[in-house]
Amino acid sequence: MGCQKAPKVLADNHNAGIVITTSKIKAETLTPVTDDVRGQAERIFKPSFFPNSTFVLLGDSITGIETTQLENGDKLILTNCGYGYFTLAFRFETTRIQKDTADIPFWCRKAIEMMQSIEPGLNSPLDIKLGTEKFLEFVDKDASNNYTNVSLQKQIDYGGDEIREFVWLKRIVKIDEKKIAIEINYSMGPL
Numbered sequence: 716m717g718c719q720k721a722p723k724v725l726a727d728n729h730n731a732g733i734v735i736t737t738s739k740i741k742a743e744t745l746t747p748v749t750d751d752v753r754g755q756a757e758r759i760f761k762p763s764f765f766p767n768s769t770f771v772l773l774g775d776s777i778t779g780i781e782t783t784q785l786e787n788g789d790k791l792i793l794t795n796c797g798y799g800y801f802t803l804a805f806r807f808e809t810t811r812i813q814k815d816t817a818d819i820p821f822w823c824r825k826a827i828e829m830m831q832s833i834e835p836g837l838n839s840p841l842d843i844k845l846g847t848e849k850f851l852e853f854v855d856k857d858a859s860n861n862y863t864n865v866s867l868q869k870q871i872d873y874g875g876d877e878i879r880e881f882v883w884l885k886r887i888v889k890i891d892e893k894k895i896a897i898e899i900n901y902s903m904g905p906l
Contacts, residue, residue, distance in 0.1 A: 790807070800906065806896055809895055827854070850873075869883055884898070
Protein backbone atom coordinates (compact mmCIF):
# COMPACT_ATOMS: atom_id res chain seq x y z
CA MET A 716 0.00 0.00 0.00
CA GLY A 717 2.85 2.42 0.70
CA CYS A 718 5.33 3.67 -1.82
CA GLN A 719 8.57 4.10 0.04
CA LYS A 720 11.21 1.86 1.50
CA ALA A 721 14.28 3.80 2.56
CA PRO A 722 16.09 4.86 0.48
CA LYS A 723 14.05 3.57 -2.49
CA VAL A 724 10.52 4.42 -3.48
CA LEU A 725 8.97 1.35 -5.04
CA ALA A 726 5.95 0.69 -7.16
CA ASP A 727 4.46 -1.84 -4.72
CA ASN A 728 5.52 -5.45 -5.27
CA HIS A 729 7.93 -4.46 -8.03
CA ASN A 730 11.71 -4.51 -7.89
CA ALA A 731 12.25 -1.13 -9.46
CA GLY A 732 11.56 2.44 -8.50
CA ILE A 733 13.33 5.65 -7.80
CA VAL A 734 16.09 6.59 -5.44
CA ILE A 735 15.51 9.73 -3.37
CA THR A 736 18.49 11.47 -1.89
CA THR A 737 18.60 14.92 -0.35
CA SER A 738 19.80 16.44 -3.60
CA LYS A 739 18.32 14.48 -6.50
CA ILE A 740 15.79 11.99 -7.77
CA LYS A 741 17.17 9.31 -10.06
CA ALA A 742 14.77 7.36 -12.25
CA GLU A 743 15.62 3.70 -12.74
CA THR A 744 14.46 1.48 -15.56
CA LEU A 745 10.90 0.38 -14.93
CA THR A 746 8.63 -1.94 -16.83
CA PRO A 747 5.19 -0.52 -17.62
CA VAL A 748 2.50 -2.00 -15.42
CA THR A 749 -0.48 -3.12 -17.46
CA ASP A 750 -2.43 -5.19 -14.95
CA ASP A 751 -3.24 -2.51 -12.34
CA VAL A 752 -6.67 -0.89 -12.09
CA ARG A 753 -5.25 2.36 -10.76
CA GLY A 754 -4.16 3.86 -14.07
CA GLN A 755 -1.36 6.20 -15.02
CA ALA A 756 -0.04 8.64 -12.41
CA GLU A 757 -0.92 12.26 -13.08
CA ARG A 758 0.02 15.65 -11.67
CA ILE A 759 -1.46 16.42 -8.26
CA PHE A 760 0.13 19.86 -7.74
CA LYS A 761 -1.91 22.69 -9.26
CA PRO A 762 0.51 24.70 -11.46
CA SER A 763 -1.17 27.94 -10.36
CA PHE A 764 -0.33 27.14 -6.72
CA PHE A 765 3.06 25.49 -7.34
CA PRO A 766 4.41 27.26 -10.47
CA ASN A 767 7.97 25.96 -9.99
CA SER A 768 7.00 22.29 -9.58
CA THR A 769 8.29 19.47 -11.74
CA PHE A 770 6.56 16.19 -12.62
CA VAL A 771 8.26 13.00 -13.76
CA LEU A 772 6.27 9.95 -14.86
CA LEU A 773 8.34 6.83 -14.29
CA GLY A 774 8.56 4.00 -16.79
CA ASP A 775 6.09 1.82 -14.88
CA SER A 776 3.45 4.49 -15.71
CA ILE A 777 1.79 4.18 -12.28
CA THR A 778 4.45 6.14 -10.39
CA GLY A 779 4.85 9.89 -10.69
CA ILE A 780 7.17 12.18 -8.74
CA GLU A 781 6.46 15.87 -8.22
CA THR A 782 8.92 18.22 -6.59
CA THR A 783 8.64 21.85 -5.56
CA GLN A 784 10.32 24.41 -3.37
CA LEU A 785 7.83 26.03 -0.99
CA GLU A 786 7.84 29.76 -0.23
CA ASN A 787 9.01 29.05 3.34
CA GLY A 788 12.15 27.33 1.98
CA ASP A 789 10.97 23.76 2.54
CA LYS A 790 11.25 21.20 -0.24
CA LEU A 791 8.19 19.07 -0.99
CA ILE A 792 8.39 15.75 -2.84
CA LEU A 793 5.14 14.00 -3.72
CA THR A 794 5.21 10.39 -4.87
CA ASN A 795 2.00 9.32 -6.58
CA CYS A 796 2.11 5.53 -6.60
CA GLY A 797 0.66 2.20 -5.59
CA TYR A 798 -0.10 -1.18 -7.02
CA GLY A 799 -3.63 -2.17 -6.09
CA TYR A 800 -3.76 1.00 -3.99
CA PHE A 801 -3.73 4.69 -4.80
CA THR A 802 -1.16 6.35 -2.54
CA LEU A 803 0.08 9.92 -2.28
CA ALA A 804 3.29 10.07 -0.24
CA PHE A 805 4.23 13.60 0.83
CA ARG A 806 7.79 14.25 1.98
CA PHE A 807 8.57 17.67 3.45
CA GLU A 808 12.26 18.48 3.90
CA THR A 809 12.79 21.40 6.28
CA THR A 810 15.53 23.26 8.08
CA ARG A 811 13.04 25.53 9.87
CA ILE A 812 12.20 23.09 12.67
CA GLN A 813 14.73 21.51 15.01
CA LYS A 814 13.09 19.10 17.43
CA ASP A 815 13.71 15.55 18.61
CA THR A 816 12.50 13.19 15.88
CA ALA A 817 11.17 10.83 18.57
CA ASP A 818 8.52 13.38 19.67
CA ILE A 819 5.80 11.83 17.48
CA PRO A 820 2.83 13.94 18.75
CA PHE A 821 4.80 17.11 17.91
CA TRP A 822 5.62 15.85 14.42
CA CYS A 823 2.03 14.72 13.83
CA ARG A 824 0.90 18.29 14.47
CA LYS A 825 3.66 19.70 12.24
CA ALA A 826 2.73 17.31 9.43
CA ILE A 827 -0.91 18.37 9.81
CA GLU A 828 0.08 22.07 9.66
CA MET A 829 2.19 21.45 6.57
CA MET A 830 -0.62 19.56 4.83
CA GLN A 831 -3.15 22.28 5.69
CA SER A 832 -0.85 24.87 4.12
CA ILE A 833 -0.59 23.03 0.77
CA GLU A 834 -4.05 21.43 0.56
CA PRO A 835 -5.56 24.26 -1.55
CA GLY A 836 -2.87 23.60 -4.17
CA LEU A 837 -3.69 19.92 -4.64
CA ASN A 838 -5.85 18.38 -7.35
CA SER A 839 -6.30 14.96 -5.78
CA PRO A 840 -8.89 12.21 -6.16
CA LEU A 841 -8.37 11.59 -2.42
CA ASP A 842 -10.05 13.93 0.06
CA ILE A 843 -6.81 15.28 1.55
CA LYS A 844 -8.64 17.95 3.56
CA LEU A 845 -10.92 15.40 5.24
CA GLY A 846 -8.01 13.03 5.86
CA THR A 847 -6.00 15.81 7.51
CA GLU A 848 -9.01 16.85 9.63
CA LYS A 849 -9.55 13.25 10.81
CA PHE A 850 -5.84 12.90 11.58
CA LEU A 851 -5.94 16.09 13.69
CA GLU A 852 -9.10 14.84 15.42
CA PHE A 853 -7.33 11.57 16.28
CA VAL A 854 -4.25 13.37 17.69
CA ASP A 855 -6.38 15.87 19.68
CA LYS A 856 -8.55 13.10 21.10
CA ASP A 857 -5.49 11.13 22.23
CA ALA A 858 -3.99 14.11 24.11
CA SER A 859 -6.08 13.22 27.18
CA ASN A 860 -4.58 9.72 26.95
CA ASN A 861 -1.02 11.15 26.94
CA TYR A 862 -0.75 10.22 23.23
CA THR A 863 -0.48 6.49 23.92
CA ASN A 864 -2.17 5.70 20.59
CA VAL A 865 -0.21 8.20 18.49
CA SER A 866 2.64 6.49 16.67
CA LEU A 867 4.38 6.27 13.33
CA GLN A 868 2.61 4.02 10.82
CA LYS A 869 -0.72 4.29 12.73
CA GLN A 870 -3.36 4.29 10.00
CA ILE A 871 -6.30 6.63 10.54
CA ASP A 872 -9.39 5.75 8.49
CA TYR A 873 -11.25 8.73 7.12
CA GLY A 874 -13.61 7.56 4.46
CA GLY A 875 -14.76 5.11 1.92
CA ASP A 876 -17.73 2.83 2.37
CA GLU A 877 -16.55 0.33 -0.22
CA ILE A 878 -12.92 1.32 -0.67
CA ARG A 879 -10.96 2.29 2.43
CA GLU A 880 -9.25 5.71 2.66
CA PHE A 881 -6.63 6.29 5.33
CA VAL A 882 -3.75 8.54 6.36
CA TRP A 883 -0.63 7.91 8.41
CA LEU A 884 2.57 9.59 9.50
CA LYS A 885 5.13 7.33 7.91
CA ARG A 886 8.40 8.54 9.38
CA ILE A 887 10.49 11.43 10.63
CA VAL A 888 14.11 11.35 9.49
CA LYS A 889 17.03 13.57 10.39
CA ILE A 890 18.74 14.01 7.00
CA ASP A 891 21.69 15.98 8.36
CA GLU A 892 22.47 18.35 11.24
CA LYS A 893 20.08 20.99 9.92
CA LYS A 894 17.48 19.15 7.81
CA ILE A 895 14.58 16.91 8.82
CA ALA A 896 12.19 15.01 6.53
CA ILE A 897 8.56 14.49 7.52
CA GLU A 898 6.65 11.86 5.54
CA ILE A 899 2.86 11.60 5.58
CA ASN A 900 0.87 9.28 3.32
CA TYR A 901 -2.75 9.21 2.15
CA SER A 902 -4.08 6.00 0.56
CA MET A 903 -7.15 4.43 -0.95
CA GLY A 904 -7.51 0.72 -1.38
CA PRO A 905 -7.32 -2.03 -2.06
CA LEU A 906 -8.84 -1.03 -5.39
